[in-house]
Amino acid sequence: MTKPKVPGLFKGLGVTFHTMAVTIKPKKYGGGAATVQYPREKESPPIRARGVIALREDNCTACMLCARSCPDWCIYIEGHKELAPPRRAGGAPRKVNKLDRFDIDYALCMYCGICVEVCPFDALFWSPEYEYSEPRIADLLHDKTKLGEWMETVPEAPELEAGAEKKKK
Amino acid sequence: MSDLADRQKLSYIAAQAADARLNVELETEGMTLNIGPQHPATHGTLRIIVRLDGEQVIWAEPSAGYMHRGYEKLTEVRTFPQVTTLINRIDWLGSFANEVPFILAAEKLMDIEAPARAQHIRTILFELSRIANVSLFLGDLGVQLGAITPVFMAFRDREYVLNLIEGATGGRFHPNFDRIGGLKDDLPAGWLVETKQVMKKLRNFCTEMEDLLFGNEIFQSRTRGIGVIPKEVALQYGLSGANLRASGVDWDLRRDQNLPLAYDKVDFKVWTHPDGDSFARCWLRLQETREATKIVDQLIDTLPAGPIMAKVPRIIKVPEGEAWVSTENPLGEMGYYVVSKGDLGPFRVKIRTASFNNISIVPWLLRGVYVPDVITILASLYFILGDIDK
Amino acid sequence: MTASLLAVDLPYWAQSMFRVLGGTVAVLLAAGSIVYLFLFKMMSFMQSRLGPMEAGPYGSLQLFAEVGKWLQKEDLSPERADKRIFKMAPLIVLVSTFLLVAVVPFGPDDYFTNFDAGVFYMLAVSSISVLGILIAGWSSANKYSLLGGLRAAGQLIAYELPMVLAVVGVVIQAGTMNMQQIVVAQNTGEIFGWGGIGNPYVLTQFIGFLIFMIAVQAELTQAPFDMPIAESELVSGYMTEYSGFRFLIFFIAEFATVGVFALIASALFLGGWGVPFSWFGWDSIDSIDNWMNVAGPLIMFSKMLVLAFLIMWVRFSYPRFREDQLQRFAWKVLIPLALINIMFTAVLKVML
Numbered sequence: 001m002t003k004p005k006v007p008g009l010f011k012g013l014g015v016t017f018h019t020m021a022v023t024i025k026p027k028k029y030g031g032g033a034a035t036v037q038y039p040r041e042k043e044s045p046p047i048r049a050r051g052v053i054a055l056r057e058d059n060c061t062a063c064m065l066c067a068r069s070c071p072d073w074c075i076y077i078e079g080h081k082e083l084a085p086p087r088r089a090g091g092a093p094r095k096v097n098k099l100d101r102f103d104i105d106y107a108l109c110m111y112c113g114i115c116v117e118v119c120p121f122d123a124l125f126w127s128p129e130y131e132y133s134e135p136r137i138a139d140l141l142h143d144k145t146k147l148g149e150w151m152e153t154v155p156e157a158p159e160l161e162a163g164a165e166k167k168k169k
Numbered sequence: 170m171s172d173l174a175d176r177q178k179l180s181y182i183a184a185q186a187a188d189a190r191l192n193v194e195l196e197t198e199g200m201t202l203n204i205g206p207q208h209p210a211t212h213g214t215l216r217i218i219v220r221l222d223g224e225q226v227i228w229a230e231p232s233a234g235y236m237h238r239g240y241e242k243l244t245e246v247r248t249f250p251q252v253t254t255l256i257n258r259i260d261w262l263g264s265f266a267n268e269v270p271f272i273l274a275a276e277k278l279m280d281i282e283a284p285a286r287a288q289h290i291r292t293i294l295f296e297l298s299r300i301a302n303v304s305l306f307l308g309d310l311g312v313q314l315g316a317i318t319p320v321f322m323a324f325r326d327r328e329y330v331l332n333l334i335e336g337a338t339g340g341r342f343h344p345n346f347d348r349i350g351g352l353k354d355d356l357p358a359g360w361l362v363e364t365k366q367v368m369k370k371l372r373n374f375c376t377e378m379e380d381l382l383f384g385n386e387i388f389q390s391r392t393r394g395i396g397v398i399p400k401e402v403a404l405q406y407g408l409s410g411a412n413l414r415a416s417g418v419d420w421d422l423r424r425d426q427n428l429p430l431a432y433d434k435v436d437f438k439v440w441t442h443p444d445g446d447s448f449a450r451c452w453l454r455l456q457e458t459r460e461a462t463k464i465v466d467q468l469i470d471t472l473p474a475g476p477i478m479a480k481v482p483r484i485i486k487v488p489e490g491e492a493w494v495s496t497e498n499p500l501g502e503m504g505y506y507v508v509s510k511g512d513l514g515p516f517r518v519k520i521r522t523a524s525f526n527n528i529s530i531v532p533w534l535l536r537g538v539y540v541p542d543v544i545t546i547l548a549s550l551y552f553i554l555g556d557i558d559k
Numbered sequence: 560m561t562a563s564l565l566a567v568d569l570p571y572w573a574q575s576m577f578r579v580l581g582g583t584v585a586v587l588l589a590a591g592s593i594v595y596l597f598l599f600k601m602m603s604f605m606q607s608r609l610g611p612m613e614a615g616p617y618g619s620l621q622l623f624a625e626v627g628k629w630l631q632k633e634d635l636s637p638e639r640a641d642k643r644i645f646k647m648a649p650l651i652v653l654v655s656t657f658l659l660v661a662v663v664p665f666g667p668d669d670y671f672t673n674f675d676a677g678v679f680y681m682l683a684v685s686s687i688s689v690l691g692i693l694i695a696g697w698s699s700a701n702k703y704s705l706l707g708g709l710r711a712a713g714q715l716i717a718y719e720l721p722m723v724l725a726v727v728g729v730v731i732q733a734g735t736m737n738m739q740q741i742v743v744a745q746n747t748g749e750i751f752g753w754g755g756i757g758n759p760y761v762l763t764q765f766i767g768f769l770i771f772m773i774a775v776q777a778e779l780t781q782a783p784f785d786m787p788i789a790e791s792e793l794v795s796g797y798m799t800e801y802s803g804f805r806f807l808i809f810f811i812a813e814f815a816t817v818g819v820f821a822l823i824a825s826a827l828f829l830g831g832w833g834v835p836f837s838w839f840g841w842d843s844i845d846s847i848d849n850w851m852n853v854a855g856p857l858i859m860f861s862k863m864l865v866l867a868f869l870i871m872w873v874r875f876s877y878p879r880f881r882e883d884q885l886q887r888f889a890w891k892v893l894i895p896l897a898l899i900n901i902m903f904t905a906v907l908k909v910m911l
Binding site for chain 2: 602605606607608702703706782783785786875876877878879880881882883884
């Protein structure tokens with residue numbers, strides 16, 4: 001390393017003084033602290049941020065793929081088969097899966113996204129919502145209705161960079 | 170039944186007594202001090218038992234394992250995507266870097282190669298995780314030595330990198346983005362431009378660290394000549410990464426291996442330092458961070474267009490076989506030896522982590538140093554507990 | 560002192576009460592303002608963050624919140640600690656601070672005592688805190704505290720000498736050890752016949768000033784000399800086992816001592832409570848107007864803030880020295896420099 005012309009001790013003092021001056025300068029002149037004063041100002045996470053998982057109940061057929069692929073086994077699904085009216089007159093009644101219970105335990109969830117990726121019917125979506133902490137751990141088990149409410153916060157998928165191949169979906 | 174219970178109780182008491190014996194002053198010469206497992210200076214729950222004579226260390230022994238999470242056992246009962254999620258958490262500061270050797274090993278077994286664009290973006294994220302990891306090291310170095318200000322600057326500038334990783338993958342710390350055959354998703358629009366700006370900010374950060382910390386005469390007198398590791402000893406103990414290069418060994422797996430990552434398309438310098446002392450290790454990591462920002466810039470300029478995922482079946486069953494892949498991770502050389510029996514998940518995974526071998530030199534290195542130098546040496550060796558204990 | 564202020568003849572007990580009150584206010588005000596302005600706010604700004612903002616406007620009441628927090632904690636002491644000495648240690652450190660502030664002059668008539676050997680007393684009394692730190696380290700049954708206490712003993716005793724020698728230069732130049740008269744001598748003095756700014760000893764005794772500030776930094780165990788505390792190794796060193804009110808006393812004593820040493824330095828080097836007398840046409844201490852008794856403490860306070868800013872600025876910017884490097888610096892660099900300074904001062908004093 002080349003020997004600095006100003007002794008390093010003074011340069012260090014200069015760096016801290018400069019940081020202090022930048023922090024004191026008001027925001028409109030380009031200063032301000034690097035921190036965000038949380039309850040009053042909030043940062044908005046990027047579109048793909050993994051905040052909470054939302055469920056679109058109409059698409060779910062209780063196929064159990066997500067519950068099986070979860071590394072923590074935090075998804076609890078119960079369903080039953082029902083007979084639905086036939087699609088055309090004179091046909092046989094169809095067997096459909098009806099969802100009874102779909103719980104995700106966010107106390108266990110690792111936010112890995114395997115369940116969202118694996119679902120073949122597009123029933124699970126990521127949402128960047130993150131302010132759902134509860135005073136009791138038991139309240140972190142979100143049931144079907146609550147997961148359906150999160151659907152409103154799911155954003156549109158972002159546009160991809162130039163050069164990316166368009167997805168077939 | 171009560172026989173078993175009695176024996177269990179007795180063995181528990183014997184273990185406690187053995188532990189206590191280490192903490193009580195029974196020897197008349199020297200004082201036995203426990204550094205850790207709860208200590209501000211060890212990066213986690215590392216316990217180092219030292220015997221002191223005044224302020225000089227006469228004997229030291231690290232005792233790792235307080236954070237063992239049983240990764241190799243866990244991987245035996247998980248599928249490949251689940252294992253990818255778990256291994257993010259081994260070296261939690263540069264977490265994308267953990268996934269890469271494992272996915273490369275699985276791709277080697279399946280005999281497929283990710284498309285060029287995927288390889289490129291994989292390398293970009295790999296270098297970004299290196300920058301995130303080492304910038305925290307630079308801040309933490311200040312704290313271990315008593316300078317409390319650089320760490321805030323490190324965290325402030327590391328936030329930009331974490332925001333980038335979150336924009337692309339969805340997770341700041343645990344991206345879980347690598348898949349067998351490519352990556353999960355392509356990059357969102359505007360990411361490349363933002364990355365270039367962030368790289369500029371990080372180069373400013375490196376200059377700031379040089380002014381605030383490395384140019385400081387007190388820092389230099391604290392780190393020069395402390396904890397010198399000669400070349401042969403470094404090679405014998407299996408050090409890797411910056412620790413090895415600081416002792417003068419020209420060893421960089423990015424340049425020397427022929428892995429399907431985009432390193433052969435960029436121009437970068439492999440820094441070495443002849444001294445092998447703590448200052449060399451710390452200075453080297455700073456230069457490597459700067460070099461990593463230049464690598465990312467070059468990679469962004471040469472990003473090819475194309476698909477992001479190769480043609481792989483929906484449910485992946487990796488064929489039978491064994492594969493070993495190791496890469497130049499931020500902490501050193503990390504490798505995975507994957508044994509597969511044709512199932513959904515691996516049969517056995519052996520994880521070779523860099524920090525485990527890096528701290529094996531601690532008993533040899535700490536003889537005869539003063540207690541403050543113990544902290545300096547541990548800080549300059551730079552290990553992460555998740556990496557040691559898996 | 561209050562006699563002249565209120566133009567009333569107070570009995571001795573009332574005067575003593577006012578002295579005690581004034582002393583407490585001086586110490587606590589110094590500690591509080593330094594903690595808020597420099598520790599909470601300045602350190603935060605230097606680290607690109609805002610510091611406490613919730614308690615009171617801009618976090619000004621954070622100090623009271625901290626005091627309340629420490630007071631409501633459990634009064635612990637380690638099982639194998641020597642209880643009596645353990646409990647005595649913080650008080651000894653605090654006592655030395657209060658004793659120190661007794662010789663600091665705040666105005667022409669605002670002083671607690673007017674010792675003729677004020678400087679001598681000040682240097683002697685500042686060593687009492689060493690005892691407190693040592694026994695705190697020994698009596699907590701903790702190897703880390705022991706290490707911290709031993710380091711403190713070596714460091715604080717080693718840096719007493721440069722402090723004493725640096726002040727000797729001032730004493731030679733002023734010709735007296737009385738703090739009040741040193742202040743007056745600075746403000747009535749002249750530099751080469753020009754009385755525009757008086758004769759603040761920081762100009763002529765620049766080396767002495769530097770040595771004194773470095774020695775003060777070491778006496779207060781502030782970075783870069785904070786080996787006894789060494790947060791990343793010893794987790795607070797000798798203060799590790801203290802919590803609750805006892806820790807609060809250590810904390811307040813640390814910052815109060817910063818304030819008191821800054822006050823002493825401003826009295827010895829920066830001209831103390833006064834502005835150069837030539838500005839107002841005063842000849843000696845008796846001809847000073849009465850309003851100086853009110854302005855004096857304010858001027859003293861602002862000079863203290865300037866010096867405390869310097870001390871804290873260095874504290875937040877530098878890593879710490881190792882113990883043997885500390886000692887080497889004191890014995891091989893500072894003391895010879897201080898001795899040379901004394902030699903020059905003595906020679907010049909006789910010549911000029």
